[in-house]
Amino acid sequence: MKTVFYINALFSLIFALGVIFGKNPLRSALSLLLFFLTIALDFFFAGSEYLGFVQIIVYAGGIIVMIAFVIILLGLKKESPDYDITVRSFTGIILLGFFALGVLYGLAKSVLHLIPKAPYFDTSAAGIGDALFSKYLLPFEVASILLLVGVVLAFIFAKKEV
Amino acid sequence: MALKDVLILVVKISIVIGGMLGVVAYLTLMERKVVAYIQERLGPNRVGPWGLLQPIADGIKLFFKEDVIPAHVDKLLYIIAPAITMTMAVMPFVIIPFSKSFFLSDINVGILLLLAISGINTYGVLLAGISSNSKYSMIGGLRVASQLISYEVALSLAFVGVVLWNGSMSLVKITEAQHVVWNIIPQFIGFIVFFIAALAELNRIPFDLPEAEAELVAGYHTEYSSMKFALFYLGEYANLTAMSAIITTLYLGGWQGPWLPGFVWFAIKTFVVLFVFMWIRWTYPRFRFDQLISVGWKVLIPLALLNIALTAILRIYI
Amino acid sequence: MLGFNDYLLVSVILFFVGALGVLFRRNLIYILMSLELMLNSINLTLIGLAKYSNDTNPQVLILLILVVAAVEVAVGLGLAINLMRVKKTVDVDLFKSLKG
Incomplete structure (x- = not known):
């Protein structure tokens, strides 16, 4: 191994x-x-x-x-x-x-x-999911907001005229 | 693992790969026959009875053609691109259950394996487009990259609906969970999203922008010839077969059905899906590229999210 | 027996290589790719830790790192496209119009 x-x-x-x-x-x-x-x-x-x-x-x-x-x-x-x-x-x-x-x-x-x-x-996916949606719910939500911010930022950066 | 188990596994793998390659070869004939009847022609009927030997003749022809490697290509990437396409097209059959007892392996994150395979599958086409170093191939490659990234999101979200409904990611368990009612009924929105996204993932009409012959010659495989072209061609049909088998397993109850043995049901359902794919190809015109992207992001993804929400509600209250 | 030490050793080396890339390359795309190397070496440490301590928590952290990596690449590439449009280059040493 x-x-x-x-x-x-x-x-x-x-x-x-x-x-x-x-x-x-x-x-x-x-x-x-x-x-x-x-x-x-x-x-x-x-x-x-x-x-x-x-x-x-x-x-x-x-x-x-x-x-x-x-x-x-x-x-x-x-x-x-x-x-x-x-x-x-x-x-x-x-x-x-x-x-x-x-x-x-x-x-x-x-x-x-x-x-x-x-x-x-x-x-297992179930075990990780349990931890993610109970103990780590706040980090999970923060990560989702981060994703949203990332989408908006990438869109604004790559747009032709700002 | 004893020697006997290894032997059994080798035999099983040979049956699956051999059977699939046979099916893929004859799919080319089936497609030509279907288009012929849709357009009120006869289709190939010169080689053998009803043209049954046509795929063999085509194969021999492609095999003996000169293998041209243009001088301006990036040689390494140019050679591995068709290999990636073909290999990744065969891979999904590792986990698809063909009947109650006949499957190569059952892993408990099977659906993620399917997504990973389709993620790597992108590189075959993308690398072919980039390494050819020609305008048409380049545009084809760029289109493939943006199209596949967009539709992979919809595809994964449709998968989430199935996983949520059946409570498992293993394809064997998903099939078994459908013994009362097929997933197509509780997951109807998901099925529609999945089917359209699958059409786009396969680069079939109405989403065949990467190889649109009217504007891009042949898109990403413009510079390919002989066996490398044949690998792309067969890879396309192998992907089609794999996608039909996946749709059968996830939404149409897999091998389940009355009276007939499981394997026969599986084959019948897969061929029905294949026929629908071909029917669509010769019925609809091609999308424009901006339409394609906006369908993906503004229609399919919201629908898939709606489907997940509905599934979750149904799951709680039923 | 494969222990946490092995994972830590390998991931320190990979982190070092990634940092080397960030510090010594000037092409923005290369810097982004080196950052991905560094993030992945952290993932490697975490999975070693998870395996060593039989714990679910590091695995959750890996998922969150995946999110951060994806966002970082999306924003970084958007930035690269915009800079290419304005400055016609992706050499980070030439982006100093905000320097005092």
Whole structure:
């Protein structure tokens, strides 16, 4: 199981690098698609079929198609790499490096046994729905308002004359 | 899993795929015959009795044609696009129950699998349009992207109605829940929405804007030839078969029916749906593109939402 | 045995890669895609946590993150289309008309 997980993680890493170092925007978008599929596979490994399929539907069926659509619409073609190598971005990378080191240090110390463990792992759509519509009703409503705002904003941004 | 189980599974898969490819090949003939009778012609009748060998002759012809790859295409994407279309067209048959005991697998989020497949199916057509690097294909690809995104929303909302009514996402359980009354009666609005959205997902007339031959030559597959073209052509019919089978399972009671064995009922219902698809194709003219988008967003999606609300109310009070 | 540590390790690496993309690319579309990478690495952590602690709550959080990701992409792409129309480019370094 561990081997399969790490092989899949290797593929995730390769596709992620393909996204950020790509020259052709369309190829990068497809690399991102494959990356999402590997993440969905991770969800399946964890036993959560429902979330895995939702991941594929939302990302592969919606987000990447939108990105590809915009790439064609704007006519973005293969370009020379446009890396922005400045003091600012290096500062960011160094800070991120510290963050990653912190997380890895936490891993080494491993205080994870402090997390309480429930007796039974409910990955079914019914279980998630129960939690979503009772305990997390407010976040759910906020998310729906966020979606509405997103629709209106996207419409206003993309309209020809504002 | 013992060796025997694996063997049984392999045999089952071969039966499903082989049977489906046979059906798909003969659907091309069926479509030509149906259009011929609608237009008061005879249709193909030269190869074999009643033209029954016509699909084989067509297949041989396409197979021996020269496989042209134009110089200006993006080769990798150009080659994988038809493969994606064909593979994703066959995939839904993994979970469709053909009879009470004959199905390849029963997963409890089956409907989400169907949606995921139709999401990835988009890429076959989209990539074909983009990678061909020609104006007509490009416009066809753009149209496909916007059309499929719009109608996938309506399709998913129609699915929600079925899931709500039957209380399960597994296709086997949904079929079994229909033994008294088929879903088409309590879910009639949902059925209408689903059927129209399915027409659009399949790029059939009246929604065949991506390959409208009068304006775009052949849309996304303008630059394809030989076997790659055949894969698109067959993929289209395989998608049609899969969609008919899905409609049969979700709304028409699947394999359930009196007297005859389940498999026969399933085949009869699927062919009726297929015939209706063909009938519509040769009866209606094509929409304009703005009409297509506004039908999707302003009519189908509100109807589907209404359907969900009604289903929820019915579910509580009945 | 696959534990939470494995999930955390992989997702930290992927988050780092995504952040690299956001910091070093100037094309708006690439920045959006890198943001998606980062959001997905968070999803990976959460599913690891859910599996480790047998808990439903992280799974709900994943659904909410999906919503945020979808909205972010829709608004970002709308912005990209509009900027392309006005400035004829998607290079974020050239959008500085509001800079003091």
